[in-house]
Amino acid sequence: MLELKNLSYCVRNEDGTDLTILNNISLTIEDNKLVVFTGPNGGGKTTLARAIMGLIRPTSGQIFYNGRDITDLGITERARLGICYGFQQPPRFKGMRVRDLLCIAAGNEKLPQSVCCDYLTQVGLCANDYLEREVDTSLSGGEVKRIEIATVLARKGSMLLFDEPEAGIDLWSFARLTETFSALHSKREATMIIISHQERIIGLADEIVVIAGGCIRHRGDRETILPLILSNTTGGCALGKECSIK
Ligand SMILES: Nc1ncnc2c1ncn2[C@@H]1O[C@H](COP(=O)(O)OP(=O)(O)OP(=O)(O)O)[C@@H](O)[C@H]1O
Ligand SMILES: [Mg+2]
Numbered sequence: 001m002l003e004l005k006n007l008s009y010c011v012r013n014e015d016g017t018d019l020t021i022l023n024n025i026s027l028t029i030e031d032n033k034l035v036v037f038t039g040p041n042g043g044g045k046t047t048l049a050r051a052i053m054g055l056i057r058p059t060s061g062q063i064f065y066n067g068r069d070i071t072d073l074g075i076t077e078r079a080r081l082g083i084c085y086g087f088q089q090p091p092r093f094k095g096m097r098v099r100d101l102l103c104i105a106a107g108n109e110k111l112p113q114s115v116c117c118d119y120l121t122q123v124g125l126c127a128n129d130y131l132e133r134e135v136d137t138s139l140s141g142g143e144v145k146r147i148e149i150a151t152v153l154a155r156k157g158s159m160l161l162f163d164e165p166e167a168g169i170d171l172w173s174f175a176r177l178t179e180t181f182s183a184l185h186s187k188r189e190a191t192m193i194i195i196s197h198q199e200r201i202i203g204l205a206d207e208i209v210v211i212a213g214g215c216i217r218h219r220g221d222r223e224t225i226l227p228l229i230l231s232n233t234t235g236g237c238a239l240g241k242e243c244s245i246k
Pocket of ligand 2: 047
């Protein structure tokens with residue numbers, strides 16, 4: 001179980017004033033649920049994911065994972081606990097092959113080729129075309145994104161965070177990816193947090209959390225929250241309008 005308690009994150013503006021990006025967020029996520037974070041651009045979703053992953057330290061508040069306070073743990077220690085993150089904008093690794101990345105992610109330098117192929121197939125990539133490719137600028141944005149998702153799958157973590165897995169991915173591969181998330185969720189072996197703006201992904205959620213203006217604006221099961229989102233035609237403004245962020 002993941003528990004966020006009164007999590008806030010502030011940065012100092014150049015003029016010396018404080019900017020609050022996350023504002024007193026409290027949230028509990030039960031094991032093996034699929035939770036979608038959604039909300040308007042700039043609402044704080046990626047910042048929250050980065051705080052959960054240990055890439056930034058919250059200004060105040062605490063994070064508990066399976067009852068343990070992990071607020072002061074770094075990204076490596078959190079990864080060891082099984083928390084894995086697929087970046088919104090994945091990095092490239094010049095000189096590193098797709099095969100190498102998958103082996104590192106799986107923690108097995110002799111990961112069988114058939115297993116590597118399976119991870120790539122799950123994200124709609126043909127292993128023959130990609131296993132020996134370098135993860136450098138020669139790969140397209142959508143290819144790098146899908147390879148990144150394959151490495152998150154290879155880590156076999158207990159909590160998988162995907163930040164806009166749909167970004168830059170074509171319609172056909174996106175359909176394949178949605179099936180992969182759905183199949184993974186039905187195994188109930190990991191908690192999944194997916195940050196997404198896509199109705200197809202949101203439609204997989206056990207629970208939807210709408211984040212806007214650094215606050216949780218709405219939270220509830222899919223049947224309750226999805227109609228609310230779909231009926232909102234104000235481009236997200238109404239979702240954040242009552243937030244008291246300063
Ligand atoms: N280090 C920082 N300094 C200043 N502003 C920041 C910093 N980090 C994040 N922000 C701002 O905080 C807000 C939230 O950013 P975040 O990336 O979390 O949004 P998001 O909900 O993931 O948006 P999107 O849907 O566009 O990915 C944005 O307005 C962003 O510009
Ligand atoms: Mg984001």
